[in-house]
Amino acid sequence: MLQETGNLYLAVADDLARMITDGRWRTGDRVPSVRGLATERRVSPTTALAALRALERRGLVEARPKSGYFVRLKLRATAALPVTRPSQRPQPIQIQGRVGAVISASLEPGTIQLGSGLPDPAWFPTDVLERMLRQAVRESPRLLGEYGPLIGLAPLREALSRRYAEFGCTIDPDEFVVTNGCMNALTIALSAVTRPGDVVAIESPAYFGFLLLLETFGLKALEIPTDFRTGLSVEALSAALSAPGGERVRAVLLTSSHSNPTGATLPEESRRALAALAQKHDLAIVEDDIYGELSHAGERPRPIKAFDASQRVITCSSFSKSLAPGARLGWVAGARYADAIRLRHLTTSVASPASAQRAVAEYLDSGRYTRHLQRVRAKCAENVDRVADAVERHFPAGTRMTLPKGGFLLWVVLPAGYDSLELWERARAARVSIMPGHLFSVTGRYRSSLRLNCSLPWTPRVDAALATLGRLAKQSMTAGGKS
Amino acid sequence: MLQETGNLYLAVADDLARMITDGRWRTGDRVPSVRGLATERRVSPTTALAALRALERRGLVEARPKSGYFVRLKLRATAALPVTRPSQRPQPIQIQGRVGAVISASLEPGTIQLGSGLPDPAWFPTDVLERMLRQAVRESPRLLGEYGPLIGLAPLREALSRRYAEFGCTIDPDEFVVTNGCMNALTIALSAVTRPGDVVAIESPAYFGFLLLLETFGLKALEIPTDFRTGLSVEALSAALSAPGGERVRAVLLTSSHSNPTGATLPEESRRALAALAQKHDLAIVEDDIYGELSHAGERPRPIKAFDASQRVITCSSFSKSLAPGARLGWVAGARYADAIRLRHLTTSVASPASAQRAVAEYLDSGRYTRHLQRVRAKCAENVDRVADAVERHFPAGTRMTLPKGGFLLWVVLPAGYDSLELWERARAARVSIMPGHLFSVTGRYRSSLRLNCSLPWTPRVDAALATLGRLAKQSMTAGGKS
Secondary structure (H helix, E strand, C coil), rough: CCCCCCHHHHHHHHHHHHHHHHCCCCCCCCCCCHHHHHHHHHCCCCHHHHHHHHHHCCEEEEECCCCEEECCCCCCHHHCEEEECCCCCCECCCCHHHHHHHHHHCCCCCECCCCCCCCCCCCCHHHHHHHHHHHHHHHHHHHHCCCHHHHHHHEEEEEEEEHHCCCCCCCCHEEEECCCCCCHHHHHHHHHHCCCCCCEEECCCHHHHHHHHHHHHCCCEEEEEEEECEECCCCHHHHHHCCCHHHHHEEEEECCCCCCCCCCCCCCHHHHHHHHHHHHHHHHEEEECCCHHHEECCCCCCHHHCCCCCCCCCEECCCCCCCCHHHHCCEEECCCHHHHHHHHHHHHHCCCCCHHHCCCCCCHHHHHHHHHHHHHHHHHHHHHHHHHHHHHEEEEEEEECCCCCCCCCEEECCCCEEHHHHHHHHHHHHCCCCCEEECCCCCCCCCCEEEEECCCCCHHHHHHHHHHHHHHHHHHCCCCCCC | CCCCCHHHHHHHHHHHHHHHHHHCCCCCCCCCCCCHHHHHHHHHHHHHHHHHHHHHHCCCCCEEEEEEECCCCCCCCHHHHHCCCCCCECCCCHHHHHHHHHHHHHCCCCCEEEECCCHHHHHHCCCCCCCCHHHHHCCHHHCCCCCCCCCCCCCHHHHHHHHHCCCCCCHHHHEEEEECHHHHHHHHHHHHHHHCCCCCEEEECCHHHHHHHHCCCCCCEEECEECCCEEECCCHHHHHCCCCCHEEEEEEECCCCCCCCCCCCHHHHHHHHHHHHHHHHHHEEEEEECCCECCCCCCCCCCCHHHHHCCCCEEECCCCCCCCCCHCEEEEEEEEHHHHHHHHHHHCCCCHHHHHHHHHHHHHHHHHHHHHCCCCCHHHHHHHHHHHHHHHHHCCCCCEEEECCEEEEEEEEECCCCEEEHHHHHHHHHHEEEEEEHHHCCCCCHHHHHHEEEECCCCCHHHHHHHHHHCCCCCCCCCCCCC
């Protein structure tokens, strides 16, 4: 960041944000004054002020009249969320019936969509992309008449390779296959490394889209205990792999950073250990890195693939959360499975639209992406904090939640006995969608939890919707509710 | 056609073409003079001449100086191609190893790609589409920032519904899901109606992409005897379904018109019988209709779906052979399986790029599509005829081939004992690609057959490539060759 003209203040802001998220500065602490900060960091007072304002926008500090800036972040009850304890037996999956109705409802027009997993469209530089796409089409109309290279246009694969290099991950442009978004990349990756009946280890709770994917391919799920800050327990996975039946686990499918729905990010030592486990047990890691670019502050985590000595980590992502959902551009880098992945892609998709690939490659090459990401990351931080605040204000006493350090999803745990499925039904009638927790587990656990989308532009209407949810939650206590 | 201004000559040409393809006019017959035709058809002499010239471009008639036009079509040895007799036991599939290398080679730059299944990019109105795509992007930049309706934009689904209505097939716009091309549509359809281990009935020979798809989903293939003119034998299928084990057949996957590689088109009575069989045995028909718009002459066949009284026919297609391969726009209409199909699409792709959908909807609404198709159909007819002529001139005596009435693929059967896999290897060294026949069967049959792409612009270089193939074919006779 430092070398980038005009973004010095963001580098300072990131540095200060780390002081807060690492706990060196605590809630209520007074932040150095503009002048003090300028002297300490050897920047101009203008830059220091801009950095503090950036922190304010992210919801990390607040200005108090005539007193300066104070750390605002509340260390919500996240530390109290225990590691999950799912059933540790491989389970066949039948979740389709459960999911279909909920997803449809989550996207109903006229509903406040706190249940969807989509980012706010206003975050994205659609004006610039629009211009670049028009230019790409004008310059290469032939892209409409032919498939182009089936694995994707070279300029995009080269731009991706350079982007990964920026955060310490070496991937050859020819290792990428460009796909129709990230779920499509994961579909292709998973189908290339498994056969029906195989066991796949996943986080618990896990994104319901992963469960649907396993069901589609006739795979069994092994849910692994998961920490809401540090993600899948590598220790528990290691034990499961060494236990009888462990050899039937053919792959691990997980979101390595700012996971959906836990918000957890694997520490580097876990990434290293996972890559080593994959080598030891000859299994594939299918890494979903779609939220990796959306850290609220500090460095972008290096993908597990950066620690992969034995070429067993397949990394997948897309621009759908970070740049242009409508472009439907994802990718997979297939490591030792690259040939099989290319063939699966050819079989099930043939190729992806080339014009959009050209436009996005152009955007990445223009140098705008880094600055754009800074804005989106600040938005994520600010919005998650606002929604979390509202949950604290409106929800039943004893409600806990995650403290994600990236992305825009919040996992809320109601006190024991409350039932998020009943809440979902009541909220639906009130035109508010949520994602009930039982969708994130094969066995229907997490009935008292729910996932909220924090990306919606913050308005009184959203606050009112959260108040409604809180009120309805208080009514949704049932004797039969399972935690 | 008749009501369309300026296209009257094409209607006359189509009518005359039918006289030829139906055998009412035979090779060498003299065609009525311009004046005679004008009188007989009550059109102007200009229109009559234009019709004859259209037939000439399609390779159906030839002008002889001072004598007029004569029927040129050779009824090649197609009638002699017997119905195939594949193994009638369900087979697990392991074809990936075989296919990968051949596909890669078929697309090698610098190679004359007679092995690919791609149409000539010059056929397509990329200039008009380019303009419409730029306009769609300019008018709706927000389409880049959001997914839009996950099943596809309403204007495109409505335009598709109207197009199907034009050829006698009623499909509600909401039944469609827009996909990333036709293979993606078939992938989603097949995975929605089968589970791993199920049996799927297919043509024999069948498109190798279908075999890869079955392998991906752990499905078994039941190859059904197939006629090179009338397609899959419904009688044989019916017998297989009623035989022991027939209840394990969950779906039929087939290309209903101008099939790949046979060129066969199911007659209407077979379509009706297939739909009835699906009802009787409660199985799904997954119809690939991608070549349906490419009839060389006469009417566009009605999809099997038009005969589906019990909502068990899923029809899939795309614009990849007829309008814009690079737009990657396909679709599936899911009949009674529509809910499951929507969920599979959501799971594996989420949504398709919206800008291209808008542009193509605009193109369809502009009325240009019908006229464009006339041109492409004429190109297909002309090119298939030219390649067939060259095969007759250059290949070993006794070589037979199909006489497709649509599309641009030709299936060539070398005399017994010739080996198309050896020919493939020799041709590859000579920088000519073909698709060897053993890829079109689970058990590696059709070793003396090959598929040729006739869409390449006809040049001396293509003729020379076919001459090279003929020469190499003569050298590829082996003792071990299986027919």
